[in-house]
Amino acid sequence: GQSLEQPSEVTAVEGAIVQINCTYQTSGFYGLSWYQQHDGGAPTFLSYNGLDGLEETGRFSSFLSRSDSYGYLLLQELQMKDSASYFCAVLNSGNTPLVFGKGTRLSVIA
């Protein structure tokens, strides 16, 4: 079977840095994606890692280590608007759908 593990909740202070980890067990791993979802809103795509290493997009970065079956999302210079749920999702090879984790609820406090 497949499984993704990520913390259910994280709290961080405005202006700080926070890292949300994701470990996965899957067969035919192809890549790892991250999505953000605000309360009452639609999930929106943040990043994709197909290769090991760090991908940076503004304040957000995502990292993948295929040998460790591990990735993380790094959010820098946290803002109140970053309070949301963050989902990691695994893309497997072949015509298979994305598999999402249960999400990490990030609360940014003043």
Place this chain on the structure above:
Amino acid sequence: KAGVTQTPRYLIKTRGQQVTLSCSPISGHRSVSWYQQTPGQGLQFLFEYFSETQRNKGNFPGRFSGRQFSNSRSEMNVSTLELGDSALYLCASSLDPVDNQPQHFGDGTRLSIL
């Protein structure tokens, strides 16, 4: 470019009824996926349609079904509704998710079963 549109936004049904939800993908997107989202369970994959064919199916009972039309619009149907079907149903479209194309989600249909 218009985003993914789901209708209706909210729906209240009673046990035993059936419901049909609609999803209009982004123009040019041929893949439409459906997800069920409940608190604490994340996004659970229902099925994916590509060029009018069901390409993948999640682990849901046969009461959940769907289809895709030639214009890529998709519908999902749930028959004999149960209380546990209360959830947010999300539709996502992409050029082709198996080619690591990102999924674009609609705002969802919130279904409540009384």
